[in-house]
Amino acid sequence: MNASHTLDDAERRALEEALDDEYKSHATYDQVIRDFGPERPFINIVEAEARHISALLGLFDKYAIAAPADRWTGNVARYATLTEACIDSVQGEIDNVALYDRLLQSTARADVLGVFQALQAASQDRHLPAFQRCVARGR
Numbered sequence: 001m002n003a004s005h006t007l008d009d010a011e012r013r014a015l016e017e018a019l020d021d022e023y024k025s026h027a028t029y030d031q032v033i034r035d036f037g038p039e040r041p042f043i044n045i046v047e048a049e050a051r052h053i054s055a056l057l058g059l060f061d062k063y064a065i066a067a068p069a070d071r072w073t074g075n076v077a078r079y080a081t082l083t084e085a086c087i088d089s090v091q092g093e094i095d096n097v098a099l100y101d102r103l104l105q106s107t108a109r110a111d112v113l114g115v116f117q118a119l120q121a122a123s124q125d126r127h128l129p130a131f132q133r134c135v136a137r138g139r
Helices: 008-037 042-062 084-106 109-137
Strands: none
Touching: 008 042, 008 084, 008 109, 042 084, 042 109, 084 109
């Protein structure tokens, strides 16, 4: 494999960190659905998180590196109310945007940057406002 197809340590760690965070979000939103039923915005965003995971796994495949296992399913916060879940999810999406701000500095590869930017934009422009609306309406 030539150097253009080999990730350096910083790039590999960035991909691993991004995937771990997407696994956490997916597991959290899935748990909320299990606890409270098919409530919006969780039912829409959990599907988006699955697509985020898939996009990142595509990069792991492309660069022939092993993806870390999902350590979050069954190991996430549980909430007493849907409003609590929405409040925590607002912070989770804010944290996700900040994570990608940092991870975007780890590489100059167009494909990796493109995925990171798309996932960050989804969190910033769609997920965060949806959870903020959820908090505003008290559910």
